[in-house]
Amino acid sequence: MALHAAEAPIRYWPASEWDRFAAFKSAHSHQNCYEDDKLPKDPRQWTREDVNHWLTHMITIHSLPEVPSSRFLMNGKALCLMSPNMFLTRVPLGGKLLYKDFQLRLSAAMYSCN
Secondary structure (H helix, E strand, O other): OOOOOOOOOOOOOOOOHHHHHHHHHHHOOOOOOOHHHOOOOOHHHOOHHHHHHHHHHHHHHHOOOOOOHHHHOOOHHHHHOOOHHHHHHHOOOOHHHHHHHHHHHHHHHHOOOO
């Protein structure tokens, strides 16, 4: 009996935040994960409370470490002005994922056909 090498390395968990984000999206592609968070569809309209709710929601669904809400005392328009490095400064473990999710929501709102 001959052993053959696998075509791809076997991983038991995603190696990076982006892989974790992609794994979550593919696992939940049959449902819109944005429906459960009850936020305005356009992040530019978010209040401080909406931003806090989004942050809590993201921490929960992605099992991120707790983030003090004081790091995001801003509304949605202020989040729009943040760069990826600004997210990483506030949240070293999870900043990329938060930035990517926010940009996806913003793009969906800006380019929707509604």
